[in-house]
Amino acid sequence: MNKKKNLFGSWKNWRIKTLYILILLVFGFYGFRLFTLQIIDGEEYIAQADENRISNVSIQTERGIIYDRNGIVLAKNAAAYNVMITPADLPTDEGATQEIYRQLSEVIDIPVSNGELTDEVVRMFSPCNTDLGIAEIVEIADTNAPYTPMEIKCDVDKMTAMLIESQSDEWPGITIEVEPIREYPTGELTAEVVGFLGPIPESQEEYYTELGFVAGRDKVGYSGVEATMQDILAGKNGLRVVEVDVAGKVIRDVEPPVESEAGLNVKLTIDTRLQQAAKAALIGNIDWWNRWFNDVRFTNGVVIAMNPKTGEILALVSYPTYENNRMARFIPAYYYQQLSEDPNRPLFNHAISAEHPPGSVYKIVTAIGAINEGVVSPYQSLVTPYSIFITEKYAGNEVGTQREFVDWKEGGHGQANFFKGLSQSVDVYFYKISGGYQDEVKEGLGPWRMSEYAKALGYGAITGIELLGEAEGLNPTPTWKRINLSENWSTGDTYIAGMGQGYVLATPLQVLVSFAIVANDGVYMKPTLIREITDSDGNVVQEFTPTQVWDITKDPLITVYDENDLPTDEKKVVEPWVIDMTQQALRMTVTEGTAMSIFEGMEIPTSGKTGTAEYCDNIAREQNLCEPGNWPAHAWYVGYGPSDDPEIVVVAFVYHGSEGSSVAAPIVRQVLEAYFILKEIDEEAQ
Numbered sequence: 001m002n003k004k005k006n007l008f009g010s011w012k013n014w015r016i017k018t019l020y021i022l023i024l025l026v027f028g029f030y031g032f033r034l035f036t037l038q039i040i041d042g043e044e045y046i047a048q049a050d051e052n053r054i055s056n057v058s059i060q061t062e063r064g065i066i067y068d069r070n071g072i073v074l075a076k077n078a079a080a081y082n083v084m085i086t087p088a089d090l091p092t093d094e095g096a097t098q099e100i101y102r103q104l105s106e107v108i109d110i111p112v113s114n115g116e117l118t119d120e121v122v123r124m125f126s127p128c129n130t131d132l133g134i135a136e137i138v139e140i141a142d143t144n145a146p147y148t149p150m151e152i153k154c155d156v157d158k159m160t161a162m163l164i165e166s167q168s169d170e171w172p173g174i175t176i177e178v179e180p181i182r183e184y185p186t187g188e189l190t191a192e193v194v195g196f197l198g199p200i201p202e203s204q205e206e207y208y209t210e211l212g213f214v215a216g217r218d219k220v221g222y223s224g225v226e227a228t229m230q231d232i233l234a235g236k237n238g239l240r241v242v243e244v245d246v247a248g249k250v251i252r253d254v255e256p257p258v259e260s261e262a263g264l265n266v267k268l269t270i271d272t273r274l275q276q277a278a279k280a281a282l283i284g285n286i287d288w289w290n291r292w293f294n295d296v297r298f299t300n301g302v303v304i305a306m307n308p309k310t311g312e313i314l315a316l317v318s319y320p321t322y323e324n325n326r327m328a329r330f331i332p333a334y335y336y337q338q339l340s341e342d343p344n345r346p347l348f349n350h351a352i353s354a355e356h357p358p359g360s361v362y363k364i365v366t367a368i369g370a371i372n373e374g375v376v377s378p379y380q381s382l383v384t385p386y387s388i389f390i391t392e393k394y395a396g397n398e399v400g401t402q403r404e405f406v407d408w409k410e411g412g413h414g415q416a417n418f419f420k421g422l423s424q425s426v427d428v429y430f431y432k433i434s435g436g437y438q439d440e441v442k443e444g445l446g447p448w449r450m451s452e453y454a455k456a457l458g459y460g461a462i463t464g465i466e467l468l469g470e471a472e473g474l475n476p477t478p479t480w481k482r483i484n485l486s487e488n489w490s491t492g493d494t495y496i497a498g499m500g501q502g503y504v505l506a507t508p509l510q511v512l513v514s515f516a517i518v519a520n521d522g523v524y525m526k527p528t529l530i531r532e533i534t535d536s537d538g539n540v541v542q543e544f545t546p547t548q549v550w551d552i553t554k555d556p557l558i559t560v561y562d563e564n565d566l567p568t569d570e571k572k573v574v575e576p577w578v579i580d581m582t583q584q585a586l587r588m589t590v591t592e593g594t595a596m597s598i599f600e601g602m603e604i605p606t607s608g609k610t611g612t613a614e615y616c617d618n619i620a621r622e623q624n625l626c627e628p629g630n631w632p633a634h635a636w637y638v639g640y641g642p643s644d645d646p647e648i649v650v651v652a653f654v655y656h657g658s659e660g661s662s663v664a665a666p667i668v669r670q671v672l673e674a675y676f677i678l679k680e681i682d683e684e685a686q
Contacts, residue, residue, distance in 0.1 A: 054674040058214045059238030062180060062536075064263030065226060066194055066233070068272045069312075069531050074194050075226065078183035080329060081161035081176055083108055084126070084149035100171050101134045107163060108153045110134055128154035145287035149175060155329055182219070182226075184324045186272060187280060192318040192349050193270055193529065195224020196327035212237045222327075223347070225266065225529060228466045228671035232533060235263030256328040261617075264541055267531045277674035278303040278315040278650075281667045286319075286654065289663060298663070300344045300656040302351045302508040305671055308516035308640065308649045310546040311525035313465070315671070318350040338498025343619070352470045355505040356653070360425045360660070361636045362454075362500025362511075364518060364582060365577035367422050369445045369453035370433040372558075372578045378418040382440060385412040390435065390495060394488040403492055405431050408612070411577075422585035423593030425610060427499060434498025435491060447494050448561050451477045456550075456557045456574065457515035459506055460525060465527045473510050476503035476575065501614060511650040515609070518586070519646040522553035522579045553579060587643045595637070598665040604676050605643040608668065610660040611636030620656075632656050637664035641672055648675050 039425045066075035090097050101112045114133035115121065117140070125132070125140055128151050141150035161176045168174070182197050184190070197219040200208045205215045213220075220234070221227030238260030286298045305315040311356060322339055339346050348354070371378055387408050391400035407413065407427040413420070421429035431437070436444035454460060460475030476497060478489035496502035509527065517524045526547040534540040550557060556571035586607035590599045594610040613634045616626040625632045635657025640649035652667035
């Protein structure tokens with residue numbers, strides 16, 4: 001009996017001990033776990049809790065306004081009204097909620113219910129860009145964040161927004177959000193200059209997030225001044241640090257809010273009135289010639305006007321262009337695709353990005369170089385028949401082959417000196433001074449020295465104008481050809497380059513700059529679109545200061561080459577008298593040269609140069625236009641005035657425009673006349 005009792009007691013003690021041990025293990029585990037959570041990992045979990053509890057709310061800033069030089073608004077902020085629903089604020093009674101849906105549906109023309117909420121539909125859902133009904137949109141919003149307003153319909157008109165606001169008591173949960181969007185009052189008239197906005201690109205999301213911008217909400221400049229002046233115009237978003245509950249409802253501000261900073265305003269150098277005149281002149285002349293030919297021959301072109309003394313761009317037209325107001329809220333995929341597939345490339349800024357052979361407008365490079373280097377004297381007459389033959393060689397010891405170079409004028413020009421050669425664009429004169437000709441011109445300017453003068457006049461380098469996508473053009477040399485084409489420079493390459501043909505390429509802006517330098521007595525002023533920057537109160541933050549790049553008559557820019565065409569360490573300037581002679585010859589273009597008939601009767605004395613540049617690009621080849629000896633041609637004209645004290649220089653370019661004198665020159669005349677009329681109006685108004 002005692003033995004049995006001892007066994008029972010022993011067994012009972014064992015059970016109690018085991019129970020104690022289990023209890024100790026459980027408490028020990030939870031104690032250790034509690035110690036780990038609160039002491040060892042406590043800071044981490046506190047941070048996670050705060051992250052769930054604390055939320056940063058970005059306060060959207062206001063983008064700066066863009067004006068023209070006269071204060072005309074080119075880009076401003078407008079209000080877009082979005083209809084919002086906050087699921088948590090809707091009535092708890094399902095019948096009352098459905099009645100709100102029904103009444104709202106009649107106002108905003110969105111069905112109460114439409115579509116099925118599959119996983120794919122929910123994943124692809126995008127507010128304001130969906131076919132779902134009101135009930136389905138609310139269900140998605142209620143699932144994700146019931147206290148966060150969700151867009152039901154975006155960009156309703158003001159009357160609709162006011163009607164919905166007036167129903168706020170009867171429609172709890174329905175509100176109107178006022179969203180700032182960009183509006184461009186001048187639209188496509190200035191689109192190539194102003195540009196447009198778009199959503200923050202994924203590739204730049206990290207960069208803009210660090211600056212305080214919100215991907216998916218805030219927009220950045222995609223083109224034009226909107227892009228290049230992004231940092232100036234954008235401003236800085238404000239910030240609210242708030243406490244939220246598990247449903248996302250804001251409870252309180254944790255820190256004092258940081259107010260947003262509005263973007264600065266930008267005033268451009270563009271005169272919208274002159275821009276309108278320039279665009280009308282370009283399109284009007286293109287349409288006139290297309291009607292004349294009863295065919296759509298001319299489809300794109302450029303006009304740029306600049307003050308040569310300051311570098312201010314007064315007008316910049318790239319045609320065709322686009323309507324930037326259609327990009328104001330979002331970039332429509334179909335419209336963007338339409339623009340992208342247009343062979344005339346409306347999104348491409350032809351004024352600064354298109355590289356074309358400049359043709360005869362480039363002859364000022366050859367002319368200035370030849371006179372400054374003493375290849376010929378200004379009054380030295382050369383025989384200029386219809387054609388000459390030269391020996392084409394790729395190496396000095398070659399026998400070579402005969403090659404004919406012809407003039408644009410049947411029968412030739414007889415005798416021509418520097419003034420006649422430039423004013424009447426005598427091709428044979430420029431062949432001879434470019435590459436030399438027998439004993440008449442023993443040594444021409446040559447490719448190396450020609451390249452030096454081209455660079456001095458702004459060719460082969462970007463100007464730094466405040467627009468994206470500016471091209472450098474091409475200032476070819478024998479070294480360039482060997483590296484890029486694996487060929488030697490030929491004798492004929494020099495003769496062709498002196499005419500602005502062959503491998504020479506330039507943008508319309510570069511051509512304009514070369515003439516602006518000549519018009520401004522050799523001083524190169526940097527082209528600019530920015531006149532001044534102001535704050536929201538109109539105070540000037542940054543004033544316009546003209547920037548001189550160089551003076552070719554004072555700054556030694558031209559490398560001196562020895563008798564073996566090898567560069568030396570010596571540099572030279574362009575003599576002021578050479579610039580003076582060039583100005584005289586350009587004036588003669590209008591008084592007795594290739595532009596005489598077009599500018600006849602114009603009261604303001606102007607100067608200029610015509611250009612007809614043969615080309616054979618991919619478009620011409622596709623249209624079978626590249627016939628040997630009969631290539632298509634672009635039309636150029638550059639003019640400035642008044643001749644004795646230039647205030648404005650204008651370039652006109654028409655792609656496939658055939659003749660510069662008949663197609664491009666009338667455009668420039670109309671722009672020049674418009675400028676002086678506007679000037680007179682402004683002076684009388686003072």
